[in-house]
Amino acid sequence: MSRRLWLPRRHIAEKLGIDRREFLALGSGALMSIAAGGCDWKGPPGSGRALRAAERWNERVERALYRHRAMNTAPAGARAAGVDFPAYFISPEVPEWDEDARGTWRLEVDGLVTRPLRLTLDELTALPRTELRLEHFCVEGWSAVAVRAGVRVSDLARLAGLSPGAHYVDFQSFDDGYHESWDLDSALHPQTLIVYGQDGKLLSPEFGAPARVFSPVKLGYKSTKYLTRVTFLAERNGGYWSDQGYEWYAGT
Amino acid sequence: MDNVKRRHHLIVRITHWVNAIALLVMIGSGLRIFNAYPAFARRGETFCCYPFAGHKIPAWLTFGGWLAGARAWHFAMMWVLVINGLVYLGFVYLHGEWRDLVPRRGIVRDALDMVKFYVAARRDHPRQGKHNALQRLTYFSLPFIAVASVLSGLAIWKPVQLAPLTWLLGGFVWARYWHFLAMTTLVAVSFVHVFMVFAVDPYSLRAMVTGRYDEAKSPERRNARPFVNLRAPAPPPPAPPSPPESKGAP
Numbered sequence: 164m165s166r167r168l169w170l171p172r173r174h175i176a177e178k179l180g181i182d183r184r185e186f187l188a189l190g191s192g193a194l195m196s197i198a199a200g201g202c203d204w205k206g207p208p209g210s211g212r213a214l215r216a217a218e219r220w221n222e223r224v225e226r227a228l229y230r231h232r233a234m235n236t237a238p239a240g241a242r243a244a245g246v247d248f249p250a251y252f253i254s255p256e257v258p259e260w261d262e263d264a265r266g267t268w269r270l271e272v273d274g275l276v277t278r279p280l281r282l283t284l285d286e287l288t289a290l291p292r293t294e295l296r297l298e299h300f301c302v303e304g305w306s307a308v309a310v311r312a313g314v315r316v317s318d319l320a321r322l323a324g325l326s327p328g329a330h331y332v333d334f335q336s337f338d339d340g341y342h343e344s345w346d347l348d349s350a351l352h353p354q355t356l357i358v359y360g361q362d363g364k365l366l367s368p369e370f371g372a373p374a375r376v377f378s379p380v381k382l383g384y385k386s387t388k389y390l391t392r393v394t395f396l397a398e399r400n401g402g403y404w405s406d407q408g409y410e411w412y413a414g415t
Numbered sequence: 416m417d418n419v420k421r422r423h424h425l426i427v428r429i430t431h432w433v434n435a436i437a438l439l440v441m442i443g444s445g446l447r448i449f450n451a452y453p454a455f456a457r458r459g460e461t462f463c464c465y466p467f468a469g470h471k472i473p474a475w476l477t478f479g480g481w482l483a484g485a486r487a488w489h490f491a492m493m494w495v496l497v498i499n500g501l502v503y504l505g506f507v508y509l510h511g512e513w514r515d516l517v518p519r520r521g522i523v524r525d526a527l528d529m530v531k532f533y534v535a536a537r538r539d540h541p542r543q544g545k546h547n548a549l550q551r552l553t554y555f556s557l558p559f560i561a562v563a564s565v566l567s568g569l570a571i572w573k574p575v576q577l578a579p580l581t582w583l584l585g586g587f588v589w590a591r592y593w594h595f596l597a598m599t600t601l602v603a604v605s606f607v608h609v610f611m612v613f614a615v616d617p618y619s620l621r622a623m624v625t626g627r628y629d630e631a632k633s634p635e636r637r638n639a640r641p642f643v644n645l646r647a648p649a650p651p652p653p654a655p656p657s658p659p660e661s662k663g664a665p
Contacts, residue, residue: 205480206488217491225573233576238586244459298587300574302482303451306587307458380575408483410490415575 222412235379237308244307250369258338274395277324301383312360317351329395334387343402382413422628430503437496443478447485515545567594614641
């Protein structure tokens with residue numbers, strides 16, 4: 164019968180061959196390390212492989228869930244974020260296209276296409292325009308509403324003559340090599356745009372001028388800003404955040 | 416006399432402990448994800464109902480190390496949690512344990528009696544079966560909280576592909592809030608649960624490990640409220656040996 168419920172009949176310290184004081188010191192040290200080092204913890208060694216397997220499984224689930232006809236509509240009462248929209252870039256300063264050094268900015272559409280394109284901003288804005296009030300979903304958990312104006316990636320792909328072998332798209336930028344590659348389905352979603360206008364104005368440099376990708380069907384980091392090149396590929400090509408451990412598919 | 420009975424089936428015990436670990440990982444990684452934006456308001460707006468906006472959860476309460484790590488854990492462990500929960504519910508349904516968990520007639524009155532007993536406004540422990548009325552209400556409500564967590568989680572994970580679900584929950588911002596509230600509820604229930612195990616019925620810990628439970632030490636038999644009658648009553652002293660009756664063999 165357990166007469167003393169809270170302590171084993173023989174004190175653990177005696178079993179371990181240390182005295183009570185040592186036992187208390189060791190015990191509290193162990194508890195502290197559980198509290199401090201044990202938490203905010205990345206998990207046991209070897210868990211990385213299991214997590215990568217789970218990510219591959221999740222990508223299959225996410226692709227199965229994906230529908231071209233699933234659309235985002237920003238809530239009617241939501242206020243546009245405007246100047247409260249966080250501006251992100253990886254360069255130390257706001258990246259701006261230097262015309263003197265690099266010549267006129269052009270958007271290249273190439274890779275597995277029959278008619279590669281090199282579009283100036285004027286040529287891009289002359290293409291069929293799509294303007295949508297959309298929610299932006301950030302990996303950090305915040306969302307924001309903005310009106311996006313631009314050209315559907317699917318329209319660009321049609322114009323460039325997409326080859327049947329293309330299954331991925333890489334969106335590249337002049338922001339310190341930032342890029343993210345996508346599955347073709349998500350890139351051809353009707354709400355995936357090459358954006359040059361935001362909230363009724365031309366895109367400003369802190370939000371990715373002269374043009375950027377935007378889609379509500381992916382988390383924000385997949386939508387490359389400061390866009391220079393759209394390359395259709397047979398294989399995926401990683402991405403700035405995906406290569407560092409963030410989910411590659413990142414669908415919403 | 417043996418009062419030790421098998422109380423928890425092996426499947427209940429395994430799913431209980433898998434749930435405990437998976438839930439800890441989900442909460443820790445969820446809090447680490449939350450710390451990337453410890454607020455609910457849409458950008459450019461304010462949010463009515465969270466007074467701690469901008470204050471991060473202490474890092475030692477979080478799991479995953481960084482945002483991508485926490486997300487990887489969260490989206491891996493969610494499968495373990497959901498599959499484990501379905502195994503538990505399926506087993507409890509097929510094996511009949513649900514009878515010990517569904518609310519019975521008079522459950523509210525019985526629950527009030529338990530509360531009265533716990534606050535010492537009543538002398539005797541109310542009659543109970545496997546669980547008292549408060550436990551039955553709690554354990555019965557857990558699957559509903561679990562469903563709320565899963566649905567609100569799906570609404571955050573896929574706000575476009577599952578847009579109707581996200582809309583039903585009031586949009587992305589509110590879905591995040593319901594997900595957070597469901598987590599808070601689970602944390603509160605878990606704290607009370609663990610407290611009651613140690614303060615009222617420590618013998619139930621053995622039951623959840625080995626499956627065996629000594630009915631003679633049940634809280635009802637011990638008349639136990641938190642920290643009162645924690646120890647089992649001493650077994651009755653053996654009857655004094657009766658004097659040998661000198662009946663000479665014939």
